Amino acid sequence: MNRSTLEKALGLPEPWRVVKDEFSAEERRLDITIDFEPGSTFPCSNCGAESKAYDSEMRTWRHLNFFQHDTYLHARVPRVACSQCGIKTVDVPWARQRSGFTLLFESLIMTLVKEMPVATIATLIGEHDTRIWRVLHHYVEEGRKKADYGKVERVGMDETSSRKGHNYITLFYDLDNKQLLFGTSGRKQGVVSEFAEDLEAHGGDSNQVRQTCSDMWPAYIKGIRDCFPNAAITFDRFHVMRILNDAVDQVRREESKDRKELKQTRYLWLRNPDKLTANQRQIMNDLPTHTLKTGKAYQIRLTFQEFFTQPDRQTGETFLKRWYYWATHSRLDPIISAAKTIKEHWEGILNWFDSHISTGILEGFNSLIQAAKARARGYRTNRNLITMAYLIAGNLNYGLPT
Numbered sequence: 001m002n003r004s005t006l007e008k009a010l011g012l013p014e015p016w017r018v019v020k021d022e023f024s025a026e027e028r029r030l031d032i033t034i035d036f037e038p039g040s041t042f043p044c045s046n047c048g049a050e051s052k053a054y055d056s057e058m059r060t061w062r063h064l065n066f067f068q069h070d071t072y073l074h075a076r077v078p079r080v081a082c083s084q085c086g087i088k089t090v091d092v093p094w095a096r097q098r099s100g101f102t103l104l105f106e107s108l109i110m111t112l113v114k115e116m117p118v119a120t121i122a123t124l125i126g127e128h129d130t131r132i133w134r135v136l137h138h139y140v141e142e143g144r145k146k147a148d149y150g151k152v153e154r155v156g157m158d159e160t161s162s163r164k165g166h167n168y169i170t171l172f173y174d175l176d177n178k179q180l181l182f183g184t185s186g187r188k189q190g191v192v193s194e195f196a197e198d199l200e201a202h203g204g205d206s207n208q209v210r211q212t213c214s215d216m217w218p219a220y221i222k223g224i225r226d227c228f229p230n231a232a233i234t235f236d237r238f239h240v241m242r243i244l245n246d247a248v249d250q251v252r253r254e255e256s257k258d259r260k261e262l263k264q265t266r267y268l269w270l271r272n273p274d275k276l277t278a279n280q281r282q283i284m285n286d287l288p289t290h291t292l293k294t295g296k297a298y299q300i301r302l303t304f305q306e307f308f309t310q311p312d313r314q315t316g317e318t319f320l321k322r323w324y325y326w327a328t329h330s331r332l333d334p335i336i337s338a339a340k341t342i343k344e345h346w347e348g349i350l351n352w353f354d355s356h357i358s359t360g361i362l363e364g365f366n367s368l369i370q371a372a373k374a375r376a377r378g379y380r381t382n383r384n385l386i387t388m389a390y391l392i393a394g395n396l397n398y399g400l401p402t
């Protein structure tokens with residue numbers, strides 16, 4: 001092959017040039033050896049001062065395939081004896097320090113990861129997946145170093161399960177930019193202060209955060225109060241509704257011990273009437289809903305839902321007080337208990353009328369993250385899951401060649 005064509009294809013600047021290329025059709029492999037002009041000087045990778053090579057070390061990088069041929073670059077990488085910094089390995093233009101892949105190859109990995117699981121990429125390019133994860137972690141970390149969270153004022157937080165059982169990560173989002181800001185293991189109170197620290201490290205200001213949205217997990221509430229003194233908490237309406245849904249289901253489960261017709265009707269009661277299929281509506285119509293405790297609990301839940309469509313906070317509070325009276329006099333224990341939970345979170349539920357924020361956008365990201373996790377059949381570590389979350393929702397700039 002013409003070496004100057006190869007040099008152009010690789011975008012090799014002075015003093016680097018292609019000195020050898022070996023092409024093996026049987027092994028489907030192309031090996032390109034690069035070297036520098038004798039006597040060349042190189043900038044110190046730390047301070048930039050130029051000096052001649054002190055010694056060098058042979059290195060190999062995986063590069064983009066040349067058609068179907070695995071392609072490798074080989075070069076002796078010079079070290080300089082910098083008068084300021086000591087012995088330093090110089091930066092080569094085609095790869096970052098200590099990576100076994102060229103920048104273009106890493107750029108390919110970062111493109112592929114949007115489309116397919118890491119294990120599939122590993123098979124496709126014939127490399128172990130830990131090498132691919134190393135690349136992903138690196139670029140996500142680089143992207144996050146450059147990220148500026150200076151304008152963050154409204155934060156949504158949510159947990160997502162990381163592995164089977166009770167393993168969680170907590171994700172914090174900018175609700176205005178619709179961007180993942182921070183992810184960390186666990187869902188204890190400390191995760192909120194970890195986030196506050198990270199926010200400040202990225203030009204953000206905890207005092208500037210005015211609104212937060214989360215579920216009613218006590219550790220989150222305490223964390224927000226401690227770390228974001230100027231933030232009002234809005235409890236996410238979907239999580240609030242879930243409390244009512246769970247209460248209706250408890251009533252149904254209890255009642256179905258005597259009323260066999262309630263078996264396998266769980267999902268009917270979780271839906272709104274207009275969302276039922278014709279078949280489900282028929283089943284519902286055939287049930288004596290007016291005499292069932294479950295029917296009563298369902299009506300209480302449907303009415304609670306109308307709270308969110310009230311025109312303003314004052315009307316909303318009047319509505320909620322009436323509903324609370326009705327619910328607590330229902331003689332249905334799960335409903336009474338749900339109503340008490342609502343009472344304990346009164347202000348944060350009413351704050352909906354001021355902020356109109358919910359974690360709805362987070363649920364969208366959450367399902368993308370869970371789908372990626374399912375395709376990967378789970379991740380070995382929380383770190384992998386969090387890196388994947390940043391790749392999906394972080395909107396980071398990786399500064400890679402394209």
Ligand SMILES: [Zn+2]
Binds near residue numbers: 044045047083084086
């Ligand atoms: Zn130096």
